[in-house]
Amino acid sequence: MITSLQNGYVKRWKKLKRRRGREKERAFLVEGFHLVEEALKSDWTVQEIVIREDINIQNEWQGYKYVQVTNEVFQEIADTDHPQGVAAVVEMKEMEWEGANRVLLLDSIQDPGNLGTIIRTADAAGFDAIMLGKGTVDPYNDKVIRSTQGSIFHLPVFQEELEEIIPSMRQEGTTVWATSLQGATPYMEKTIPDEPFALLVGNEGSGVQEELLQLADERVNIPMYGQAESLNVAVATGILLYAMRG
Structure with missing residues (x-):
């Protein structure tokens, strides 16, 4: 479990809260159960799931890399006033324009x-x-x-x-x-x-x-x-x- 705000993971997640950091890392954060589940159901690459210490890990998430953190750490990376305690780092997807109707x-x-x-x-x-x-x-x-x-x-x-x-x-x-x-x-x-x-x-x-x-x-x-x-x-x-x- 990550307990320090100085941990390398935490520093990277905080960078993803800014556009410059997202563009450099080619990744972004999503927060909350619904968005994490939507990311996992898609063909986008989820690099890791971040789970607050009081949240039970969903069975369907067991096959993914996940990192548990303290409440203090999660508050540092959360953007909502009342976070649900789950987030995910999603890799930006390379897309090619092939035309559309x-x-x-x-x-x-x-x-x-x-x-x-x-x-x-x-x-x-x-x-x-x-x-x-x-x-x-x-x-x-x-x-x-x-x-x-x-x-x-x-x-x-x-x-x-x-x-x-x-x-x-x-x-x-x-x-x-x-x-x-x-x-x-x-x-x-x-x-x-x-x-x-x-x-x-x-x-x-x-x-x-x-x-x-x-x-x-x-x-x-x-x-x-x-x-x-x-x-x-x-x-x-x-x-x-x-x-x-x-």
Whole structure:
């Protein structure tokens, strides 16, 4: 059992709480029973499971490397206010883009909760892949991971230069819809494109950058029937993801 905060394992786990540390180690932490179980069920590599001293080891975890730690040590690496006492170190997965029929493109989504919810919703809507443009929050941020509720392990998430990937996708026959408040048509008035298609959604405050809007086939919006000026980006994305599925 690890009892010291100066232990090498503990120092490494603490580094994984920062983006720089995650990128250097090519690994990230997940916390809580549900996320650990989702990681173990997936084809991602779990390097080790961290278990607080008062937690019983699950039978199905016996075949994995696990490390027991004191409550003090677990509190040091935990990110939640009331940790469940289990965490896992997961190796970042190398992914190769091979094309997809239903793709979500995200331009500069900055709030971790929004990104995690969007990933979870895209998973639920049956999208095949997500591409994150520059300026988007790290998908391995602990708050993002928690908000995905395990969907981070269900569909590939790429970090790409959208100004390069969108023309390439269109050249290969993908229809790209972009959300916009200006010069856009209500999505209900458009014919849902045949697959392959992609939806481009932008930053919480400023929306999709104009240079990216110019690369899209269509600009669409969601009409506001009440007095609200707009919807939260995760809510709006969810509406459009399901609309595009038909």
